[in-house]
Amino acid sequence: xxxxxxxxxxxxxxxxxxxxxxxxxxxxxxxxxxxxxxxxxxxxxxxxxxxxxxxxxxxxxxxxxxxxxxxxxxxxxxxxxxxxxxxxxxxxxxxxxxxxxxxxxxxxxxxxxxxxxxxxxxxxxxxxxxxxxxxxxxxxxxxxxxxxxxxxxxxxxxxxxxxxxxxxxxxxxxxxxxxxxxxxxxxxxxxxxxxxxxxxxxxxxxxxxxxxxxxxxxxxxxxxxxxxxxxxxxxxxxxxxxxxxxxxxxxxxxxxxxxxxxxxxxxxxxxxxxxxxxxxxxxxxxxxxxxxxxxxxxxxxxxxxxxxxxxxxxxxxxxxxxxxxxxxxxxxxxxxxxxxxxxxxxxxxxxxxxxxxxxxxxxxxxxxxxxxxxxxxxxxxxxxxxxxxxxxxxxxxxxxxxxxxxxxxxxxxxxxxxxxxxxxxxxxxxxxxxxxxxxxxxxxxxxxxxxxxxxxxxxxxxxxxxxxxxxxxxxxxxxxxxxxxxxxxxxxxxxxxxxxxxxxxxxxxxxxxxxxxxxxxxxxxxxxxxxxxxxxxxxxxxxxxxxxxxxxxxxxxxxxxxxxxxxxxxxxxxxxxxxxxxxxxxxxxxxxxxxxxxxxxxxxxxxxxxxxxxxxxxxxxx
Numbered sequence: 116x117x118x119x120x121x122x123x124x125x126x127x128x129x130x131x132x133x134x135x136x137x138x139x140x141x142x143x144x145x146x147x148x149x150x151x152x153x154x155x156x157x158x159x160x161x162x163x164x165x166x167x168x169x170x171x172x173x174x175x176x177x178x179x180x181x182x183x184x185x186x187x188x189x190x191x192x193x194x195x196x197x198x199x200x201x202x203x204x205x206x207x208x209x210x211x212x213x214x215x216x217x218x219x220x221x222x223x224x225x226x227x228x229x230x231x232x233x234x235x236x237x238x239x240x241x242x243x244x245x246x247x248x249x250x251x252x253x254x255x256x257x258x259x260x261x262x263x264x265x266x267x268x269x270x271x272x273x274x275x276x277x278x279x280x281x282x283x284x285x286x287x288x289x290x291x292x293x294x295x296x297x298x299x300x301x302x303x304x305x306x307x308x309x310x311x312x313x314x315x316x317x318x319x320x321x322x323x324x325x326x327x328x329x330x331x332x333x334x335x336x337x338x339x340x341x342x343x344x345x346x347x348x349x350x351x352x353x354x355x356x357x358x359x360x361x362x363x364x365x366x367x368x369x370x371x372x373x374x375x376x377x378x379x380x381x382x383x384x385x386x387x388x389x390x391x392x393x394x395x396x397x398x399x400x401x402x403x404x405x406x407x408x409x410x411x412x413x414x415x416x417x418x419x420x421x422x423x424x425x426x427x428x429x430x431x432x433x434x435x436x437x438x439x440x441x442x443x444x445x446x447x448x449x450x451x452x453x454x455x456x457x458x459x460x461x462x463x464x465x466x467x468x469x470x471x472x473x474x475x476x477x478x479x480x481x482x483x484x485x486x487x488x489x490x491x492x493x494x495x496x497x498x499x500x501x502x503x504x505x506x507x508x509x510x511x512x513x514x515x516x517x518x519x520x521x522x523x524x525x526x527x528x529x530x531x532x533x534x535x536x537x538x539x540x541x542x543x544x545x546x547x548x549x550x551x552x553x554x555x556x557x558x559x560x561x562x563x564x565x566x567x568x569x570x571x572x573x574x575x576x577x578x579x580x581x582x583x584x585x586x587x588x589x590x591x592x593x594x595x596x597x598x599x600x601x602x603x604x605x606x607x608x609x610x611x612x613x614x615x616x617x618x619x620x621x622x623x624x625x626x627x628x629x630x631x632x633x634x635x636x637x638x639x640x641x642x643x644x645x646x647x648x649x650x651x652x653x654x655x656x657x658x659x660x661x662x663x664x665x666x667x668x669x670x671x672x673x674x675x676x677x678x679x680x681x682x683x684x685x686x687x688x689x690x691x692x693x694x695x696x697x698x699x700x701x702x703x704x705x706x707x708x709x710x711x712x713x714x715x716x717x718x719x720x721x722x723x724x725x726x727x728x729x730x731x732x733x734x735x736x737x
């Protein structure tokens with residue numbers, strides 16, 4: 116309990132570059148060891164060398180010659196005959212299949228392979244089923260050894276169980292020499308379906324009294340021709356199609372050919388049913404018997420089609436298709452008259468059913484693109500652009516009617532927004548532009564690209580678009596769900612409509628005249644009042660004097676003053692109310708009480724309550 120050091124001494128070291136171990140001289144904690152310093156291995160070596168020290172080195176016998184396995188067992192192979200059973204789920208004739216294989220064990224490297232003899236035209240992937248390698252025995256990493264193989268046992272390799280039934284003489288001699296007791300051999304199991312196929316089927320054919328050679332020599336190159344119709348209108352995209360039925364008297368075969376007409380839109384496949392004997396009645400047609408097979412023998416057919424089964428005015432079913440025979444040629448009429456005594460060959464008139472006119476339903480407009488352009492996709496797979504009025508485009512090129520509109524919205528911020536609506540006379544398109552306003556919080560620019568705007572209630576069949584006659588002062592237009600009120604227009608709009616008064620309603624022209632009338636009165640008054648108050652030279656001299664006096668007021672910002680007056684004049688007429696003018700001057704700290712400034716205001720007055728601020732702003736150059 117009093118020990119505090121538990122260090123162990125170092126027993127590993129290097130000497131002359133080589134690692135070696137040495138015996139410890141002290142124990143744990145540095146205590147001196149007094150026991151024998153030799154290790155147990157050294158003590159055992161000394162005990163073994165005691166006879167050698169006494170009697171000398173013993174003579175050893177020469178070693179026997181070593182032969183490696185790949186030399187001793189070269190080309191020595193154990194062969195076992197085996198088979199495995201394979202399920203056949205999709206066959207009514209066989210439920211399982213027996214496949215015979217040979218299992219080969221190579222003694223030189225303990226590898227195995229499984230080979231199935233190749234049977235020609237078997238339809239199975241045969242040959243080497245398992246390539247040569249060491250086959251795993253279990254999941255623990257063990258492999259099959261020749262000691263695990265014997266006759267009359269099952270061996271499982273990769274999920275497939277093989278039954279070993281016998282082996283060759285060399286394998287039997289080798290296993291018995293190694294002391295393995297072999298089981299008695301078993302008989303090889305054969306595939307029952309293969310054995311059944313090897314047994315020849317007995318056929319009992321009674322000689323027929325009918326001489327086919329005589330029929331061929333008598334009726335060679337004689338063919339009955341019938342004209343028939345196949346009514347396939349009940350199926351989708353079906354129609355009434357004409358066919359020609361040929362009956363060859365030489366061998367009682369039937370051929371059905373299509374009637375190809377020029378430009379009928381069909382590929383020229385002339386034969387619908389190739390020349391062959393057609394069955395009329397089967398022996399015992401069960402529900403499981405396929406309706407279409409590759410080959411039909413005499414054992415499956417009770418009755419074949421003959422010349423008696425074809426008649427004008429009757430329907431005949433050939434391989435599931437019903438053909439109505441409405442006429443035949445002259446040779447066929449003569450043959451039936453001489454052979455069967457039939458004289459009724461009145462051709463049946465085929466009436467074509469009138470095609471049902473399917474009304475073209477135009478889908479509703481989805482709002483993408485121009486209506487006329489999108490409508491072309493409903494008329495053709497390769498739509499063409501709609502025709503344009505080239506004469507109208509040339510006459511009205513670069514002619515644009517501009518209006519000022521306000522957005523009708525419950526939001527008070529949107530009601531203050533102003534837009535420029537441009538109507539292009541060349542193609543009746545409308546574009547909307549919002550002039551940028553500083554510090555408004557709204558990014559101006561293009562609001563609506565050039566497009567034709569339909570009126571509310573417009574349909575695809577009856578499309579109605581806005582025209583210049585609909586754009587009157589105070590009217591409301593609806594553009595893709597947004598409502599705009601027209602508040603102003605260019606003077607060019609009035610001039611254009613007056614020059615083409617016969618093309619526009621009187622109400623539209625009168626609304627523009629009423630809107631521009633006060634503005635024209637103010638301009639005429641301004642032009643008549645300025646010469647009565649003084650000459651133009653007197654106004655220019657007064658403006659120079661006002662500029663000299665305003666230099667003393669350094670706090671004035673001429674650019675801000677000009678921008679404020681231009682923003683206040685929303686209609687751009689250059690005329691402001693006198694009260695509004697003085698209020699704006701006070702807000703901009705313009706010294707209106709000064710004598711020269713007051714005199715300039717009097718010279719710019721237009722009547723009693725109007726002021727032309729353009730001349731006034733000349734005193735504030737930017």
